[in-house]
């Protein structure tokens with residue numbers, strides 16, 4: 495049986511009809527057409543699908559869309575405002591924090607909460623905070639620098 | 650991957666959850682944080698007909714102090730436990746364990762009740778809760794009962810819960826004067842689950858060990874207490890030699906797991922090393 499759901503995504507109201515088994519990441523990508531949120535695994539490990547749900551970084555491949563009824567969602571598409579990159583996006587650009595870019599949206603969304611909790615993290619805290627996000631290209635070094643860039647820009 | 654189809658029901662209260670559970674019968678599954686259930690459904694290892702979402706029952710996600718007991722609601726997520734000031738003050742090792750579960754996103758969803766109900770042999774909470782002498786409160790439509798943590802984990806993925814029971818809270822005695830606690834783990838490098846995780850609670854009176862509980866997770870098919878090590882430590886001065894000698898017995902009487910991450914023999918070794926390290930941290934904290 496389909497359920498009607500509605501949620502706020504990047505400040506806009508969306509609603510839809512979904513089967514309960516539709517994962518939130520599929521709802522975001524296939525129903526809303528917001529394809530910046532990626533799917534990199536079947537085991538809840540890679541973090542490419544990370545979004546903010548009511549302010550908390552979560553893996554949208556491991557939540558059913560019906561569970562997000564009434565939630566406030568932010569995806570990578572909601573980060574820039576008025577054509578200005580978010581400091582984290584700018585950091586990944588300036589510090590060469592990406593190569594293929596597949597992991598980047600998830601890295602950025604996890605880092606949003608990381609910096610909210612801890613605006614001035616040490617290198618070790620950044621690495622620990624990104625444990626749930628895999629990158630197969632960069633070796634993580636410049637990702638850490640990108641987060642440090644954003645931390646100092648937001649300070 | 651996409652799970653099989655199922656019916657989704659939201660329970661707004663415990664009473665509603667009980668009736669939905671009995672309606673659903675054998676093929677109903679409770680959804681708390683979903684971070685065990687949904688991965689299993691995606692891989693089609695689990696195929697419930699009805700999923701009953703209990704995550705919105707709001708009075709089950711609070712941490713409160715009731716006299717000498719810290720009460721952690723079953724739906725409290727790992728991140729909340731890890732950041733709680735009360736947990737840090739009254740049962741430090743619990744927060745330590747919560748803070749090393751999985752990764753930040755997993756900690757934002759996974760709940761303490763779901764974690765222990767599932768009883769994964771490599772989960773962190775079972776080890777630390779054994780050391781903290783916790784009590785699990787479970788309710789069903791026929792009433793409420795308290796289960797001592799020593800009786801809770803019974804076998805691989807098995808607990809003392811019976812059908813229709815829902816964990817509502819975990820009660821943990823507040824640690825007293827002269828008592829220190831610690832939880833550390835040797836994580837699986839790929840999954841971050843515990844290859845061996847150790848919780849220790851130790852009390853010192855006039856320099857002697859007057860109480861001690863050690864819980865080990867990850868090593869065997871379910872978490873267990875290092876009873877021989879506890880006995881050897883009781884009454885000792887906790888000198889380096891005492892601790893060294895006691896740790897050799899950490900896995901005594903247990904049949905340990907052997908898998909890709911570690912052989913049973915290596916786990917025996919890890920148990921003694923990790924128990925020693927955890928004792929040293931707990932003793933330091935007991936002295937203050």
Ligand SMILES: Cc1cc2nc3c(=O)[nH]c(=O)nc-3n(C[C@H](O)[C@H](O)[C@H](O)COP(=O)(O)OP(=O)(O)OC[C@H]3O[C@@H](n4cnc5c(N)ncnc54)[C@H](O)[C@@H]3O)c2cc1C
Pocket residue numbers: 537538539678679680681682683684685686687688723724749750751752755758759760761762763764765766767769771772773774814815816817840841842843
């Ligand atoms: C990538 C990843 C890494 C992880 N790493 C770790 C780790 O390092 N250490 C660790 O300990 N765990 C780890 N976990 C597991 C995580 O902590 C789970 O969230 C937790 O084990 C299950 O809790 P849940 O709330 O998500 O349960 P759910 O998935 O919602 O439910 C699991 C089971 O428990 C039952 N259940 C749930 N709540 C109750 C209740 N209140 N009463 C009775 N039954 C209930 C459900 O019926 C279901 O069968 C990891 C998970 C993932 C996806």
Ligand code: FES
Pocket residue numbers: 532533534535536537538539540541542543544553554555556
């Ligand atoms: S797609 Fe890999 S964690 Fe969600």
Ligand code: FES
Pocket residue numbers: 591592593594595596597598628629630631632
């Ligand atoms: S930049 Fe390619 S996976 Fe991270």
